[in-house]
Amino acid sequence: MGDNEERLDAVLRRRHELLPVVDEQIDRWRRILQLTTELGDAVAGTQAVDPGGDIAERLGALDLAGMARAARDSLDALATVRGRVNRGTVNIGVSGRARNGKSTLLQSLSGLDDQQIPSGRGQPVTAVRSRIYHSRTERGARLTMHTERSFLDEVIAPYHAELGLGPAPRDLSAFSRHSYPGVADGPDGRDADQPRLGPMLARVREAQQALASYREFLTGGTRTEDLAGIRQWVAYPEADAEPDRRPYLAVRDAQITCAFPIEDVTALGLVDLPGLGELTPGAEAHHLAGLRNDIDFAITVKRPTDTNAMWAEEDARALQLIGSACEVADPRDFALILVNTGECLAENIEALHSDLRNRLNDPAQGRGYWVILADGADRDAVREQILKPVLEHLASVLPRMDEAVIADTVAVCRDRLDRITAELDRVSSAVRALSVPTSTEQTIARAESLRAEVAASLQEWVDELRTRADNEYEDTEFYERVAEVHQAVRDWVLSGFGEGAEEWQQRALNRFRVDRASLPFASAELNRIRVEMARRFAAVDDLLLQRRNEYWAGLVAALGPRFAALIDGRDTGPQEAITALAAVLRDAPDPCPALAETFGFALDVRLDYRTRVLPRLRRALDVLFPEDDDPGSGSTATTLLAVPRTAEGSAELYGRVTQLARQAAYDAQAVLAQEPRTTAQVLFAYGEQFEDAFVRSDSSEAEFRRLVAAFHDLLWPGEGTGPHAAAEGLRRVRRLTTELRGSIADERSRTVGERKGR
Incomplete structure (x- = not known):
């Protein structure tokens, strides 16, 4: 292993050791940013509910946006550090305006050719910016496609x-x-x-x-390509190619791996930085992002042609971008200027070199930008005159540059922590000066208010029930319904009990002959008529049930919209609504069993025909029994039913039975006529009991407080202003302030620099 390779690998190992520490710190700063953002939203929301008030005035003087900016500054600095320590390679970026030999230099550095890194005359040919990595064993391209x-x-x-x-x-x-x-x-x-x-x-x-x-190809996936066929994916079409074939537009990122023509380095990458001066949107911003995030060193290529032999404004701008990308390091350590001498006249080369030596670099200072003169197309010259000196330089300066970047990030983070803490102190001071009711006080006040509101509404409802129970109240609808049912029963009787008088009499005569007696038929017929009349009078049941539904609907309305909100304003019937309310109160985080039981009592109203009317109506139908129920009375079958077993006898029996049925119908109507007042009194009693139990039971006060505590947001939905909203806002501000102080304290004790030193 060569000396440069060993030294650069050591740099990469030290960087890798810092990655977990940086990631932890980024996570903490993300939490700080989240809390500062939430705190800003909470303060703004609290101001909005107290427009023009003391709360809005005091909170309006705070700079919450500045706190969030400070947090983002730290995250930006940490992102730069992370990009640096996360790189598994030492990256050299190549920058420069189109037609200055940038692509040619990349070819010479990497050993690739026009099929992988296109170059040419005239218009730019590089369509996709590539990252090229040195590997002694791998060769190919990995393309990340756009979605x-x-x-x-x-x-x-x-x-x-x-x-x-x-x-x-x-x-x-x-x-x-x-x-x-x-x-x-x-x-x-x-x-x-x-x-x-x-x-x-x-x-x-x-x-x-x-x-x-x-x-x-717009799949968002990746694809592997052989380097021999990579040109179509990274370059604009050649002059003789199909103009409407542009597969490069689907490529988001191109990563090329090949063996570089150098022996003493393994982890080296080349980054084709976005070209300066190209007429593409955001070219300069992309260039700056590449300088900051992807590279350790930048080579700026300048080719001295007849029209490009002087150091121009756009060249100065390129160096300014390099300086802004690595503010804490000396740009002279971070970059060099390559005067690409290939196919250039000697006088142009000298003119540019002189301009750099005497105008860009101040000879009196003895220190200036690193300038190398070499032919970018000469691979041997590039390897010996550019790449080897640059790698030797990086082996020496990268540890110092890494330390400078990390130290600057630590300083930025500490400074931003101080700014956030100072503003946080102002927030705490402002909030302490504002007095609002506590959460418990507000719950008690809300519960009392809700209880009084419901009590007043329920009492109005009960008063309506009382009015209907009064002796003077007439339920015209019920009376009309009774008259309608009575007339229907009477018509049935007069129509021959549903089969016609002649048919009934003929059936009676036939039965007389079979039984050789009139009483069996008469008894059976009275029993049938009695049962049928009781069934037919049940037609008033729909009105009784209607009165019960009206009672339930009145109760739901009297409870008001706040209780309706507890069941999400569901479009259901009143019985279902009361059932749902009982379930909500019973299953609340802190249950309200007494209030729930009161709803259960309200549902237990028994107002149907069988329960309310039938017992009394049956007494009115006793006249249709063929015999007295008391066996001790000595009575025998009524003589009214004993008739001759002839046609005249059947007609006589028909008249007598009809008369009994009409009397029973009349008596039943009288019974039903008493029902409206009785029903009203029953409903009034139920309503009065509900109101009393719901509002005044010994547990009512406590359970209303539980109700408000559990369902405040539902009971008072969308409450945007007022003391309660302001108090809630301030409580949220206090809570977020406390959380933010804790996160800041945690960050102060654990920074990249301190962890690195341990």
């Missing part, structure tokens, strides 16, 4: 934003149909933007026209 969504978001959307074309299409079908303009005027519509934006518009239109050639 349809990432392609539209990362490739097409930036063009739309830069060209002022509005939102990018949301799917590929919409992209294929999108109508792009013929001329690029830019967002402000000025023709002056055309020279810059025209090529961008051409690019996006080319992507649309070639969609069929790469659509199938």
Whole structure:
């Protein structure tokens, strides 16, 4: 193992040891950012519920957004460190404007050729930026493909934003149909933007026209390619190629592995940085991101041609980007300028070299940017004059640069912790100065308010029930229903009990002859008529059940919308609603069994025909019994039923039975006429008992408090303002403040620098 290889491998081992520590610190800072964001939201929400009040005024002076920015600053710094320590290779980035020999240099450094790293004259040919890794045993390319969504978001959307074309299409079908303009005027519509934006518009239109050639590859997966066929995936089409075939557009990332032409290093990577000066959206931002996150050293390529022999503004901008990407390290340790001398005139080379020596680098200081003159296409010269010196340089400076990056990140994190802590002290001071009711006090007040509100509403409902139970109240609907049922029964009787008078009399005569007696038929017939009349009078049951449903509906309405919210305002009948309320109270986190039992009592109203009416109506039908029920009375079968066994006798029996049935119907109607008042009195008693038990039982007060504590958000949904909302907001602010202090204390005791030193 060569000396450089051993020293660089040691750098990578030290970095790897720091990765778990950095990940832990990132997790802690993510928690801090989450808490600062939540705290900002809580403060803003609390201000909103007290517009113009003391709370809004005091909290309005706080800089919660600054706390979140400080947390993001630390995460950004830690992300840079993580990108550095997570790399398993020492990465050299190659930067430069198009047509200066960047791709050619990458070929010389890696040993690849135009089929893997395209280069050429005229327009740029590199379509996908690649990362190239040295391996003595592996050779191939691993392509990470775009998904349809990432392609539209990362490739097409930036063009739309830069060209002022509005939102990018949301799917590929919409992209294929999108109508792009013929001329690029830019967002402000000025023709002056055309020279810059025209090529961008051409690019996006080319992507649309070639969609069929790469659509199938937008899978988000990975694919392995032999290096011999990689060009179509990373380069623009050659002049004689099919113009509508652009598979490179589906590639999100290209990673190439091959053996570099150097012996004393194993873990080396080359990063093809986004070209400067290309007319693609966000080129400079992508360049800066690559400098910060992917590389340890940058080579900026400058080729001194007749029109490019002086150090220009865009070249200075490239060095400024390098400096901003590695602020804590000396850019002179981080980068070199390669004057690519290949096929250049000696006077142009000297002109550029002189410009760099005398203008960019100050000779009086004795220290300037590292400048190397070499032919980027000469692989031997690149290996000996560029790669070996750079690796030797990195073996010496990387440990120092790593220490500087880590120390700066530690300093940034500590500074941001101090800023957050100072603002947190202001938050605590502001909150301490604000006095609001405690949670317990608010629960008690809410429970008292809800209990009084429900008591008043229930009393109004009970008063309505009392009115209906009054002697003067007439249930016209019930009376009309009784009259209707009585008339139906009477019509049935008068119609020959449903079969006609003649038919009934003929059936009676036939039975007389069979039994040689009239009493068996008469007794059977009275029994049949009595049972049938009792059944027919049951038709009033629907109105009785209606009164019970009205009672339940009145109860649900009297409880009010807050109790309705406990069952999510379900569109159910009143009986189901009361059943659901009982279940909610019974199954609450802190159950309310007495209130739930009161609902159970309300459901136990018995107002049906069989329970309420039938017992008394049966007495009215006693006249239809053929004999007295008391065997000790000495009575025999009524003489009314003893008739001659002739046609005249059957007619006489028909008249007598009909008369008895009419009398029974009349008596039954009288019984039913008394029912409305009785029903009203029953419902009034039930309602009065419910209201009394629900509001005034010995456990009512305590259970209302439990109810409010468990279901406050449902009982008072969407409460956006008022003392309660302000108090809840301040409690959340206090809780988040405490959590944030704990996270800050944890972070202060565990930093990258301290863990590294232990």
